[in-house]
Amino acid sequence: MKTFILSLTLVSIIFAACNNDATKNEVSDSTITAATTDNVTTESKMPADDILAGYLKIKNALTNDNDKEAASTATELANALKAIDKSAFNADQSKVFADIEADAIEHAEHIASNAGNLVHQREHFETLSDEIYELVKATGAGQKLYYTNCPMYNNNKGANWLSETKEVKNPYLGQEMLTCGTVKEELN
């Protein structure tokens, strides 16, 4: 059943990618909503679920070059980071969370306050991605995730991100070079 829902989500993402600009945002909004519903109904077992869900929404907004949605979903992530139930973490996970907590909140808040500046949102997203990766490595993802590298971002210094799709959809270069990148690692 999970695989079936995932396939449907993938199909709608592929359709979203094929749509023209006029309908793109609308379609990707409903895709994001569907993905969130999946998390709530079938994936709410891992302690960092809400954080991961918020992160992936920012990632999808940046993939679509949607600075306003990146900002609003970054507010959701900042709230999720602040509201996390730390008692659900074991000792190792608590340590990782303590290491990233303040920094991740700061990056989320900068993305939230920089609608209109995709370049700056992406700068913060880069470090945020490293932090969420560390957290998810410690807590487990509760779903398939693909740790993906874009070699070209930031004058070929490169950057990484976490995606729920194996198909590469680049949040750093967005629609300009959507499929640039390679999967480095699969997480569960």
Ligand SMILES: [Cu+2]
């Ligand atoms: Cu900033």
